[in-house]
Amino acid sequence: MRLSRYFLPVLKENPAEAQIVSHRLMLRAGMIKQSAAGIYSWLPLGFKVLRKIENIVHEEQARAGHIPFQMPILQSADLWRESGRYDDYGEEMLRMKDRHGRDLLYTPTAEELVTDIFRSHVGSYRDLPLTLYQIQWKFRDEIRPRFGVMRGREFLMKDGYNFDLTKEDALHAYNRHLVSYLRTYERMGLQAIPMRADSGPIGGDNTHEFLVLAETGESEVFYDSAVTDIRLGSREIDYDSVEACRAVMEQFTALYARTDETHDAAKFAEVPEARRRVARGIEVGQIFYFGTKYSEPMGATVQGPDGKPVPVHMGSHGIGVSRLLGAIIEASHDERGIIWPEGVTPFHAGVVNLKVGDAEADAASEAICAAMTAAGLEPLYDDTDERAGAKFATQDLIGLPWRITVGPRGLKNGVVELTSRRTGESEELPPEEAVKKLIAIYEGHLVRGM
């Protein structure tokens, strides 16, 4: 992409409305624009990252055997009356009427609708297990939205629902989700710690939240510092194996890690003092097992092997897709701007032409972009007439993890500069070598963008 033809309205100064760093940087980097309190337009750069995050979620869901589908944003109140949640949800649910006076609502979550789909079409235990998920916009009419996309009213969320014959099967689904979520976050360059949580309006008694440690987090968290040493890494896990999933779940949840909602001071005191940590965290996902809470009242049953109808055991699982952008930035930035992890970066590298109009610099820059594109990498080619300082400042702000600087000075010696955004380290290389190095860096990190 040529920067001169892209739409990247960066701001030099901090907008007054933004208080926390991720909100400030998203506005300054031209990723979002507020439309109303807690409601944002996604400008091209922000939209690109959003799509990459979505695609990682999709890929990891597919790997775990979960099936994508989509439910509507506006839902009839009828099903919600059936479950009793139309009244329970309160003012947070945005309600409206259509021209016929029918009650509609903007979905804050979708247990009712998916349960209705299930009961309409699934009748036999032979159809189980089943896990359906969607990535869809949600709305929760927060009293006080704040912190940009971290606490918006409209937000993009992956929500999944598992249907199983028995509690044991549903707990396997729970563990399988826990593992797949860990993989998902790790691919985004994030460490998200599963913490025992409170189930809130979803209900149920088995639930974990995934927290990214960050000073600006909305939740106070208490944990044994040893949990931060556990990584899934590159190990292969058989999602069909009850044992394998349970082992990972046990490994990640054995140590003390809780949010303030479930914090138990007595149990926390058992953690060796040197490893006790009190910090803040951003919630980026949550998984629930809630048994027959919805299937029973809504009549979501299957016939078992004995021919008798039994209510299915369910769970639901969510990833805050739009909120993840804020979480990633909170966890990865410096005073100059964002630092994208390779897995989610909107462009794989910035190609900065320091002397646009110079035949050699133009040709070398374009050749680098062509070679990157041929290898499946997306360059952001800064072909504008800005001065070097301004170009670098923009690159630093928008946070592409790698920059190739092309200028007459280097080209005289047949080299360009490859610079890491994270470390600031540069090395001079012939253009082909720089591209080769990028290809190696991104091995295993390629995600479809937009």
Place this chain on the structure above:
RNA sequence: CGGGCUAUAGCGCAGUCUGGUAGCGCGUCCGUCUGGGGGACGGGAGGUCGUAGGUUCGAAUCCUGCUAGCCCGACCA
């Protein structure tokens, strides 16, 4: 929803107390010079001062209502 605050050019702000018809920086447009960390000089464009009403010869400025946004709290992914 309780408490506090704000609204003046695309962004950040001054001007409001003490009423006299709007200004600064950045950005933007044109030109010249410049060219490896937000460059210099010159010349432009851009605002019915959130909105409705009131006071006044005269309102960005004083008064009232409304709307929107921000902060703290309660709530929440």
